Amino acid sequence: MKVLVALILLAQLPIHQAVPAAPPxxxxxxxxxxxxxxxxxxxxxxxxxxxxxxxxxxxxxxxxxxxxxxxxxxxxxxxxxxxxxxxxxxxxxxxxxxxxxxxxxxxxxxxxxxxxxxxxxxxxxxxxxxxxxxxxxxxxxxxxxxCPLLETLNNTEVLTGVAAALNEHNGKTAGAYLKLLEIGRARIQYHPVHLVFVEFAVAATNCSAEEGKNNVDACQLLPEDESNFGFCTATIATQPTLDAQVDCQLYGHQPGVTYSQPGQDTSAGLLPNVQGFTxxxxxxxxxxxxxxxxxxxxxPSPAIAAKSVAKRAAVEAAQHDKAVRPVGFAPPPPPCPxxxxxxxx
Incomplete structure (x- = not known):
C-alpha cells in the first residue's frame, strides 16, 4: 500500500525536462x-x-x-x-x-x-x-x-600648372579673388602632347579679383562665418607656350563647414604631410x-583573426567532407567577403 501511495505522489510531481539551449x-x-x-x-x-x-x-x-x-x-x-x-x-x-x-x-x-x-x-x-x-x-x-598617371603633389610642373591655372581664373573673373587651399591630385600626360591635369581646392578672399591682382598680400580668407570654399579642375599645356584651361566652382557659404589650416606656411598649397605623395x-x-x-x-589582432578564420575554415571543410549531401546540393556561399x-x- 505504501509503495502504491509513493508512486501516486511521484506521478503528481511536476516533470522538469531539460530545455535545449538556443542555437547561436x-x-x-x-x-x-x-x-x-x-x-x-x-x-x-x-x-x-x-x-x-x-x-x-x-x-x-x-x-x-x-x-x-x-x-x-x-x-x-x-x-x-x-x-x-x-x-x-x-x-x-x-x-x-x-x-x-x-x-x-x-x-x-x-x-x-x-x-x-x-x-x-x-x-x-x-x-x-x-x-x-x-x-x-x-x-x-x-x-x-x-593613360596619364598620378604625379606627386609637390612636382615642379604640377605646382607651376596650378599657379598658372589660378592666375588664369583670377585674371578673368569679376568675382572674388581666390586663394589656393590644397592640391587634390595631379596627372601628367607626356605623349602625344605634354599636358598637366590638376585638381585643387580654393577659397574666396575679402578682395575682388581686381584688388587681388594689385595687392595679393592684403587679401585674406573670409572669416569662418562667411567662408566660401570651392574647387577647380584645369588642363595646362606647357609647350610651345604655357596655356591653362581652368574651371572653378564656388560652393557658397556652408554653415559648420571648415577647412583645417596647416600649422606652417604652405604658400604653395601643400600640406606638410603630403610632400612627395601622390x-x-x-x-x-x-x-x-x-x-x-x-x-x-x-x-581584433589581424594575426589572431587570420588564424581563427583559417582554423574555422579547416573545420568547416572537414565537416563538409564527412557530411552526406543529396544529389544537386550546393552549399551556401561564404558570408564574407x-x-x-x-x-x-
Missing part, C-alpha cells in the same frame, strides 16, 4: 542589410571626419565580426574597402551623388577598420583606422597604356583622438 545566431554576412547599414554609417563618419582630399565610397565589406556585450548591446568590427570619388571633402553634394573615379584615372583605394556599437538598436562609431593608396602604375598601364592619405587626414586613444587597442560595388584594385 548565424554569423552576420558581409552582404546582409545589417552589415551594409553599419558600413554606410562608418563611411559617412570617415568622410565627415576627414579634413583633406576626397570623399570615399564603399567598394566592398571584407569582413564583419559581432561580439555580444550584454542584453541589446553588441560591438561590430568591420573591414572595409573604399574607393576615392570625384567629390572633394568640401563639396556639399551627398556621397550617393558623387562619382567614383574610374580605374583608368589611376584610382585610389582606402582600407579601413571600424569599430561600432549597437546599443538598443542604435548604431554609433567608436573608433576607426584608415589608410589609402593609389593603385600601382603597372596595373593602370596594363589596362590603359596611354594622394592625401586617409590615415593622415582622418583622426578621432578620443576614440582612437581609448579604443585602438580593442581592435561581400560583393564588389565598383571594381577590384
Amino acid at each position: 545566431p548565424p554569423p552576420l554576412g558581409c552582404d546582409d542589410p545589417e552589415a551594409e547599414a553599419a558600413a554606410a554609417l562608418a563611411v559617412n563618419y570617415i568622410n565627415d571626419h576627414s579634413h583633406h582630399g576626397y570623399k570615399f565610397a564603399l567598394n566592398r565589406i571584407e569582413n564583419v565580426r559581432v561580439l555580444p556585450q550584454g542584453p541589446n548591446n553588441q560591438v561590430l568590427f568591420l573591414e572595409l574597402d573604399l574607393l576615392e570619388t570625384k567629390c572633394h571633402i568640401l563639396n556639399p553634394i551627398p556621397l550617393e551623388n558623387c562619382t567614383v573615379r574610374s580605374f583608368e584615372e589611376h584610382a585610389v583605394e582606402g582600407d579601413c577598420d571600424v569599430k561600432l556599437q549597437n546599443l538598443d538598436g542604435k548604431l554609433s562609431v567608436v573608433a576607426s583606422k584608415c589608410h589609402s593608396h593609389a593603385d600601382s602604375a603597372e596595373d593602370v598601364i596594363r589596362v590603359c597604356p596611354d 594622394n592625401h592619405n586617409l590615415r593622415l587626414s582622418h583622426n578621432n583622438p578620443v576614440a582612437s586613444e581609448s579604443s585602438s587597442s580593442e581592435f 561581400g560583393r564588389i560595388h565598383y571594381f577590384k584594385i
